[in-house]
Amino acid sequence: MASKSYKYQAQVLVREYLLADPFVPCTSVLGGIFMCKMAYDLTQLISPFYYKGYVSLTKIQRIEWNNRGMSSAHAIFITIMSLYFVAVSDLFSDRLEGLLTFRRSNLSTFTLGVSVGYFITDLAMIFWQYPSLGGMEYVLHHFISVCAIAYAMLSGEGQLYTFMVLISETTTPVVNLRWFLDTAGMKRSRAYLVNGVMMFFAWLAARIFLFIYAFYHIYLHYDQIKQMHTVGYLLSLVVPTALFVMNMMWFAKILRGLQKTLAKRQ
Template sequence: MRLLQMWKPEHGAGGAGRSGGTELFLVQGRNFLCWLLLPHSPLGLPCVALVLTANPEQRQRNAPPGEKWSRRAFPSSPPPSPCPSLRRACSGSHASPPSLRGFSSLTPSLLYQVSQAARMAMTAYKYHAQAMMRDYLLADPLVPYTSVLIGVFLCKMAYDLTRILSSFYFKGYSSLTKIQRVEWNNRGMSSAHAIFIAAISLYLVVSTDLFSDRLKGPITYRNSVVSTSALGVSVGYFITDLAMIFWLYPSLGGMEYVLHHTLSLVAIAYTMLSGEGQFYTYMILISETTTPEINMRWFLDTAGLKKSSAYLVNGIMIFVVWLVARIFLFVYVFYHIYLHYSQITQMHAFGYYLTLTVPSVLFIMNAMWFMKILKGVKKTLAKWS
């Protein structure tokens, strides 16, 4: 789109007083020519009116000369138009501005063209606003660090909310020991993070095209503001939980939890800051769907409901979900890595080794824990039978 000419009302002319500082522009697009009227309201707010002209005859018919206008032609000549009528319409001095009185006599076809042009202009403004939001407002390098702080704050909120709700709705909460109450609240925080990150992971991997094979380019370099911010929240959780594990060691978990959280923290922090390998990070984070069931089993045991039917159902759910999310899913991740190994080799050396090492170590730990789960399910079923 190119600005060809601009008209301003002469001082003291009859139309100048009514237009109140109106400026008129002649704009040429790829397949259209339009008048752009920019009157200013008494409050100084600009108002836009578009009059689309498809050919010079219609322009002359719907825009008779009226008020006295002074024309300021821009020094650059209009580019050649693919349409002969547009080429004639844009030929320098033959383009005359429409009268303000001519707006009342617009034909229905021209009004339709005006409506179409207005919709096109609004759509263009929307795309420009989205591009500005993406390139300037959301491209701030502080976004990852801000999301980490938000993650720590949300962990604190989830911890306190678990404590408040448990003291109101669980009578045995006050009878727990201090360390049991801390672990109770910690597991509530852990469940909240697991539900959040698992939902985000499933949404980005399944419901969006961010990591789709239909898109061109290496899958290892794909990322977005949403994916990076969600990883920042997860980093905030692992920092908080790891700090609590160290502070109360070994009450909240032994060395296997330290190893699991350290590997997860390093891998997620790297992919958040570099933007590499986010697909594999989110595939691994889908396995967090097992965390609420594990925590619920501990809640039932601590509440003295180990012999209830809910405890049995929970054990079966843990077995099924663990098998799908931490065994079968990891096998698919290894298969995907094998298919896209040529893209993984293009990553930074640290990211390359993380992509190969972290899923392997976590899979070994998951397999060891799964054997314990399998033994527990067999023991529980034997008691119930």
């Protein structure tokens, strides 16, 4: 009887709260901010047990260490959910009728809200410790991301392309691991070399090839994109292009760094 009662209460919560459209954006953004706080605190709590040198790091290094743990948690979450919506779910499949650019669900909206909460939190931390956690390129990246994701969340337009772009967050844990290894004094280790190779291929796949596919998909469905609101239409074209340019600039740096690392090993 108790299990049935808990099951009923859970169903009521989902039906009347999580699936109530007016509450989804607000609760999801707050949930994203709460998730960031939990991930930050958890990283701060467990890091001394896995890396003894954590306590000897400077204050700003510990802040960045915890911040990167937070960003990795968001990256894992949003990558899994984005892959689900793009590759597994029927929400954006051709089997359903209606325009792809106007499809949404409460779950997809909630997922985008969590991501908005993360980018708001991370952007606030960047401003708080500016420029220790990142320069203007990070501010620009996060500002563009917040605008595009928030619009897709609130309007329901272009969510498919938003999730396509968010799959690129799969590179974040690899990039963060490189910083962790460097800070831990393992720059000459085999793990650092393997990480550099992994980062190169992950970036190539998730931030270069994936964006090229997204542009191709936009081209094939341009007649549907033209029916979006002007703001959504511009965001669907401008944001992926701006992020792709930034990705290419960062990829050039990754390639030069990998070449230097391999040259030192010879």
